[in-house]
Amino acid sequence: MNNLHRTLIAFVAAAALALPASLVERVPATVPHGSNPFEGNPQARQAGKKLYERECSACHGKNREGIGKAPPLNQPEVYSAPASTLFWILRNGSLRRGMPSFAHLPEPQRWQIVAFLRAQAVYNEHDSHQGGN
């Protein structure tokens, strides 16, 4: 292995280490912790589900299971994340990771998506009950 290869491998490894595992971890600590105006609103959750299917499911999967490079969103890391963190990710996206900004959606719609994503546990529970019946 020549020096060029070693340098390349070291560079790639350093880049990989510098890149935190998830977008949730990458959100700056300075993001203000605002609450979701639709928190606990079942109608908003339903609207968020509709918006998720239209805006997000092509990449993250219909059941939020993740496809390819797009990570799963049915994980505790997502539904237990602060609402403002998820809102920040929707607003800014991550050009490096191929996630576009969804700032073109009006703020209430982004909050509705956040309400849906954070209600994941509720939906999982609901789905398992449905499956059980």
Added chain:
Amino acid sequence: MQLICNNRILSGCFAALATLLVPPACRAGEGPFFITYTHQMEEPGNLEFASKSAMGQPAGCNFFFGNAAEFEYGATAWWTTELYLDAQGTSGQGALFTGFRWENRFRMLPREHWINPVLYVEFEDINGADKTLLEVVGHDGVDDLTGPNSEARQEKQREIETKLILGSHYRGWTIAENFIAEKNLAHEPFEFGYAAGISRPFALAASPGRCLACPENFQAGVEVYGGLGTHNDFGFRETSHYIAPTLAWDLAGGPTFRVSAGFGLTSTSARFLLRFGVSYEIAQIGRSARKFLGGAQ
């Protein structure tokens, strides 16, 4: 020659059709504008088909209809590339293909800010008969629309067009400003132009149920655009300017329809231009194609 169309080919044809029709569609959410670009990029891997038409009848001239077929692809989250194929028809003069455009948009800042710049670079190879009117620059005016096609098509317009696109979202409003510089590669001077627009959906929050005519599926706006002369004759003298109210209707999970009525503001502008467009976006076209090819094997 015998047409070979056995069962396998037929099923392949149906599968190809299904690939085009069935893959997940998503909102072609560019807003209601025809001329003004916002900083919104195509989502990576998505392909949008669109048709943008302009029609009018300048005083004392024949009715014309210009159309641009548009194929927009999100190469990455920061790079959108697009191909336009232009054509026009003029009453009494027939129809003709007028050329192509290849445009690229590059998002310059990784995060969302109050003002978000996008750099736009386009190469166009069209002729003088083009009537898609996708931008107005320099001293473009109604005279460009009145010449006979047989003469106008002789004029070659190989041009590089650049735009600085600035876009903002504020409380549900989308505000965008475009500054245009265009250079004909055949020793013509730089031409300048502008476009600006503001739009807003009828409702900011989405309704919980599925619906076609929910207020959040409609967007209204207004755009203004026009020429700013050339580098040795910069300004408003003998330039065209338009103001155009616009409306978009997004059929969730389906096509988006747009319509715009443009009114000329100066004596060199066409008095009235009607535009309409339809776009349809296929999400993750590469994945759909791979699925199709894999399924066909």
